Amino acid sequence: MLDVLCIGHAxxxxxxxxxxxxxxxxxxxxxxxxxxxxGPAANAASLLSRWGIRCGFAGVVGDDEPGRRIAGEFRAAxxxxxxLELRSGHRTPVSTIVVSERTGSxxxxxxxxxxxxxxxxxFPGWSPKVLLFDGHExxxxxxxxxxxxxxxxxxxxxxxxxxxxxxxxxVNHLVASERFACRLSGxxxxxxxADQSAALAALYRxxxxxxxxxxxxxxxxHGTGELVEHVPAFPARTVDTTDAxxxxxxxxxxxxxxxxxxxxxLRLANVAAxxxxxxxxxxTSIPALGRVRETLARPG
Numbered sequence: 001m002l003d004v005l006c007i008g009h010a011x012x013x014x015x016x017x018x019x020x021x022x023x024x025x026x027x028x029x030x031x032x033x034x035x036x037x038x039g040p041a042a043n044a045a046s047l048l049s050r051w052g053i054r055c056g057f058a059g060v061v062g063d064d065e066p067g068r069r070i071a072g073e074f075r076a077a078x079x080x081x082x083x084l085e086l087r088s089g090h091r092t093p094v095s096t097i098v099v100s101e102r103t104g105s106x107x108x109x110x111x112x113x114x115x116x117x118x119x120x121x122x123f124p125g126w127s128p129k130v131l132l133f134d135g136h137e138x139x140x141x142x143x144x145x146x147x148x149x150x151x152x153x154x155x156x157x158x159x160x161x162x163x164x165x166x167x168x169x170x171v172n173h174l175v176a177s178e179r180f181a182c183r184l185s186g187x188x189x190x191x192x193x194a195d196q197s198a199a200l201a202a203l204y205r206x207x208x209x210x211x212x213x214x215x216x217x218x219x220x221x222h223g224t225g226e227l228v229e230h231v232p233a234f235p236a237r238t239v240d241t242t243d244a245x246x247x248x249x250x251x252x253x254x255x256x257x258x259x260x261x262x263x264x265x266l267r268l269a270n271v272a273a274x275x276x277x278x279x280x281x282x283x284t285s286i287p288a289l290g291r292v293r294e295t296l297a298r299p300g
Contacts (some may be wrong), residue, residue, distance in 0.1 A: 008041030008134035010059045011093040012066035037070040040134035044250030047075040051289040058083025062092035104238035135164030156249040165223040175212040201225025236276035243282040248273040
């Protein structure tokens with residue numbers, strides 16, 4: 001029995017730290033190198049498992065060394081991988097993540113082989129309370145919505161693609177990136193309050209529920225367009241922003257599962273993401289739940 005099922009993308013991440021981003025047609029020397037599992041829904045599943053939630057992940061990786069490492073990391077975290085397919089003849093997606101030491105920002109280049117969509121196994125006896133999607137594996141996500149109609153649904157809408165657009169119409173909790181919101185609304189950016197209101201209104205018309213748009217270092221906005229609230233980012237010393245968005249969405253799903261009111265749910269996710277950027281690495285930067293709670297309890 002699971003409380004949360006995350007469906008979507010899993011990859012093997014190779015993180016390369018450089019003093020600053022190299023310009024085109026030059027050479028740069030890395031100062032650090034690390035490898036671990038990655039992917040939006042996969043990282044959310046890892047966070048939820050580490051936070052003591054009965055969580056499963058469903059997605060496709062290759063029956064190769066990176067795929068077996070990903071499966072091993074999930075097992076070590078306590079994640080149920082009944083829905084993880086190690087597909088023969090398929091190559092596990094690999095993401096190269098270049099992190100600037102000067103700014104802490106990152107650029108991601110992903111190599112993903114075309115493959116057939118994931119087919120969810122039967123999951124006999126399962127009745128998850130929350131489903132989290134990242135826009136990958138659309139047929140499996142739609143299947144899960146049909147199988148578990150009582151589950152709350154959360155979408156990590158990072159990029160505008162067929163999967164995220166279709167799921168954005170269907171989920172209870174649409175949590176979108178600024179990039180997704182701008183592409184959908186046709187806006188160049190969301191720095192101006194009028195543009196923020198217009199973007200929220202566009203997503204609200206699509207989804208029908210109050211929505212959240214994350215703005216990175218500028219925090220987030222949420223509401224309907226007519227009602228807009230800006231929540232500033234929690235103060236942090238930015239070292240590495242890798243996976244901060246995935247961590248935000250995993251913590252948000254934790255708040256949905258545990259019944260936190262909207263304001264508290266957003267504070268929890270904000271703090272979890274902020275703590276993650278103070279640590280070098282991707283999945284290794286997931287903060288412990290106890291540390292997040294301690295930070296939330298501090299006055300001011």
